[in-house]
Amino acid sequence: MTDGDFRHVYVIIEHEDGKILQVSLEMLGEARRMMDDFNKKYLSKEKVVAVLLGYNIKEISKTLIQHGADAVVCADNQELRFVRNTVYTKAISQIASDREIATNIEPEYAVQFKRPRYMFFGADSIGRHLSATVMAHLDSGLASDINKLVVADLQITHQNKTGGKPLTYEKTLEMYRPDFSGFLWTTILCLDNRNPATQKDFHPQACSIIPGVFEVIKPDPQRQGTIINYTPRFDEQDLKVKIIDRKIVKSEIDFDSHKAVVSFGRGVKDLPEQNIKLIEELASEIDAQIGITLPLSKRPFSVSQTVDSTYLIPDRVIGTSGRKVSPKVYVAVGISGAMQHIAGMKDSEFIIAINPDENAAIRNECDVFVKGRMEDVIPIFIEEIQKQKQAVQA
Amino acid sequence: MVDPLNVAVIVKLEPDFSEGNVSYNPDGTLNRAETKNILGPHSAIAVTAAFYAKVKHGAKISIGTMGPPTAESMLQHAQLMSDADELYLYSDRAFAGADTLATAEVLKSGILKMQGKMDIVFSGHRASDGETGQTGPQTAWKLGMTFFGHVIDYEVNTESRTIRVKRLVRLQGIYDVIEEIEAPLPVFIAIDPSYKPKFNTVSQRLAYEKYQKEASQRSQNSKQYLKVFNATQIEGDPKLIGITGSPTIVYKVERIPKGKATRQAEVIDGQDREQIRKIVARMNQSLSTMVIK
Numbered sequence: 184m185t186d187g188d189f190r191h192v193y194v195i196i197e198h199e200d201g202k203i204l205q206v207s208l209e210m211l212g213e214a215r216r217m218m219d220d221f222n223k224k225y226l227s228k229e230k231v232v233a234v235l236l237g238y239n240i241k242e243i244s245k246t247l248i249q250h251g252a253d254a255v256v257c258a259d260n261q262e263l264r265f266v267r268n269t270v271y272t273k274a275i276s277q278i279a280s281d282r283e284i285a286t287n288i289e290p291e292y293a294v295q296f297k298r299p300r301y302m303f304f305g306a307d308s309i310g311r312h313l314s315a316t317v318m319a320h321l322d323s324g325l326a327s328d329i330n331k332l333v334v335a336d337l338q339i340t341h342q343n344k345t346g347g348k349p350l351t352y353e354k355t356l357e358m359y360r361p362d363f364s365g366f367l368w369t370t371i372l373c374l375d376n377r378n379p380a381t382q383k384d385f386h387p388q389a390c391s392i393i394p395g396v397f398e399v400i401k402p403d404p405q406r407q408g409t410i411i412n413y414t415p416r417f418d419e420q421d422l423k424v425k426i427i428d429r430k431i432v433k434s435e436i437d438f439d440s441h442k443a444v445v446s447f448g449r450g451v452k453d454l455p456e457q458n459i460k461l462i463e464e465l466a467s468e469i470d471a472q473i474g475i476t477l478p479l480s481k482r483p484f485s486v487s488q489t490v491d492s493t494y495l496i497p498d499r500v501i502g503t504s505g506r507k508v509s510p511k512v513y514v515a516v517g518i519s520g521a522m523q524h525i526a527g528m529k530d531s532e533f534i535i536a537i538n539p540d541e542n543a544a545i546r547n548e549c550d551v552f553v554k555g556r557m558e559d560v561i562p563i564f565i566e567e568i569q570k571q572k573q574a575v576q577a
Numbered sequence: 578m579v580d581p582l583n584v585a586v587i588v589k590l591e592p593d594f595s596e597g598n599v600s601y602n603p604d605g606t607l608n609r610a611e612t613k614n615i616l617g618p619h620s621a622i623a624v625t626a627a628f629y630a631k632v633k634h635g636a637k638i639s640i641g642t643m644g645p646p647t648a649e650s651m652l653q654h655a656q657l658m659s660d661a662d663e664l665y666l667y668s669d670r671a672f673a674g675a676d677t678l679a680t681a682e683v684l685k686s687g688i689l690k691m692q693g694k695m696d697i698v699f700s701g702h703r704a705s706d707g708e709t710g711q712t713g714p715q716t717a718w719k720l721g722m723t724f725f726g727h728v729i730d731y732e733v734n735t736e737s738r739t740i741r742v743k744r745l746v747r748l749q750g751i752y753d754v755i756e757e758i759e760a761p762l763p764v765f766i767a768i769d770p771s772y773k774p775k776f777n778t779v780s781q782r783l784a785y786e787k788y789q790k791e792a793s794q795r796s797q798n799s800k801q802y803l804k805v806f807n808a809t810q811i812e813g814d815p816k817l818i819g820i821t822g823s824p825t826i827v828y829k830v831e832r833i834p835k836g837k838a839t840r841q842a843e844v845i846d847g848q849d850r851e852q853i854r855k856i857v858a859r860m861n862q863s864l865s866t867m868v869i870k
Binding site: 571 | 741820843847
């Protein structure tokens with residue numbers, strides 16, 4: 184492998200009829216910062232390449248350049264208007280392996296280029312599955328739901344990868360992934376098999392990135408970039424998949440029209456049924472929508488059918504695996520403060536946590552930490568809210 | 578005479594996260610040794626979706642899993658839920674240490690070992706331990722099947738051999754969309770957690786009862802329906818499975834460091850009524866401010 188085989192970071196852009204999804208701009212921002220450091224460290228000139236598929240989308244190429252892309256590969260075609268997994272997977276894979284595109288990006292590596300070095304997808308309804316199928320097609324590795332990225336030269340000793348010998352892997356992407364508990368960070372690497380017995384290149388090193396984690400860079404109208412138009416080859420069979428209808432829906436659980444949100448976590452576990460009733464009461468006093476943490480959507484308690492189907496549902500999850508909310512008042516009841524949850528509520532204006540454990544991580548993320556058991560604390564809150572309401576009415 | 582539908586489900590043995598069964602270490606991480614394993618909740622929904630095809634169309638159901646020999650009882654449970662006609666366990670030390678791509682390779686080979694060509698393959702939305710949601714679509718890709726994720730409803734037309742699916746697509750920061758898609762069979766469906774089968778007609782309810790009864794009989798003799806395959810029998814490419822076939826490795830696992838305090842919390846005692854009165858006043862003040870959007 185020479186340094187020209189695998190180059191650049193390709194960022195897969197998502198948009199809805201020309202409106203760019205926030206996560207795509209966030210990925211561009213992170214790709215820009217990462218490659219600036221990379222090029223400085225390795226005295227290189229590798230690029231941030233935005234891959235844009237759709238119909239009537241030429242205009243947004245400029246926006247992508249302003250947000251950090253050096254080049255935009257734009258496939259503008261009626262067949263690409265909406266995402267169909269097979270059609271998109273093949274088009275993206277063609278783009279990732281296309282030497283002519285690579286030549287336009289960087290003529291000096293025209294001959295060697297094989298594939299991108301890195302590839303980013305959004306960890307959402309569309310990007311998550313696309314990342315999986317594209318990487319299955321390109322036969323390389325993928326880490327999902329990443330919230331931190333580091334490029335490093337790593338010394339690896341691994342039975343399969345290196346045949347047990349220490350070898351240095353240069354320019355390796357460390358992909359950090361918080362696990363389901365929110366307490367552990369797993370670093371995943373995508374490495375070539377350099378063991379002669381199992382030799383194989385695994386590029387690009389790809390990941391899907393959690394929305395809301397990385398900062399968008401300030402758009403710069405002066406930034407220059409290359410726009411490369413690309414016409415994908417379609418297979419007739421794939422076009423038989425027809426999108427008949429698309430209906431815009433509002434989630435049944437509406438957080439945006441409520442000024443307050445009351446959320447609960449595993450802390451309700453001692454008396455789940457009663458505690459959830461209390462939380463319900465508190466929420467109704469301040470007209471709050473009710474949210475939960477991710478572990479609760481796995482229905483860890485046996486509660487009545489009604490409570491279960493009303494509250495312990497994915498639609499109510501706040502955090503990286505659910506909704507992002509920013510109400511005036513956020514009350515976190517029995518929530519320890521795993522980072523996935525924090526990411527979904529940290530922009531709330533006034534945050535109150537109710538928790539018996541003063542060392543819980545949530546303490547660093549709230550304005551008021553009420554130390555105590557929810558069974559004891561919530562009734563006092565409810566009484567005081569009612570008293571103050573009466574005072575206003577009187 | 579139309580061919581009966583041939584349906585497969587791939588399922589996963591996962592830690593049981595329900596209270597009383599799940600065990601956490603003092604540092605908040607999962608204690609795997611102490612936690613029981615069950616049919617994963619998303620896998621269970623996929624099994625339900627397959628059962629719908631049985632009730633509605635008399636589909637033949639094959640259920641497969643990659644896992645340890647103990648996964649057999651999970652397959653029995655899945656059979657009880659779906660009246661599955663065949664159960665497949667792909668089990669070999671050589672499969673261990675696989676990432677999603679290498680797991681998908683085993684599942685692909687395993688599905689190809691099932692009887693007949695599949696019209697629909699179902700998987701869960703994601704596993705509740707690994708949570709990548711990649712194995713389903715990657716298996717689909719390796720099988721060369723059209724993949725649909727987030728499927729909340731589906732109807733098959735057995736004459737035209739086509740399917741209509743509804744999927745719930747969340748476009749974060751914009752809106753959610755329900756997409757209705759038509760496609761020729763075969764397809765691979767990762768079923769959404771919100772999927773609920775509806776049995777509306779009398780004949781469907783009768784069929785439902787008939788198959789449920791059959792399921793409870795079959796699952797008592799589930800071994801009769803079980804086939805176990807090892808790495809050789811599955812005839813997959815040994816270079817593409819297990820650790821050898823995995824592009825990715827876990828480099829390190831660490832505790833997520835506590836972030837810098839983003840807010841300076843005032844700590845108050847939950848028994849102190851006077852303090853709570855003040856907090857409620859502050860809260861009311863926040864709530865009464867005008868929202869300008």
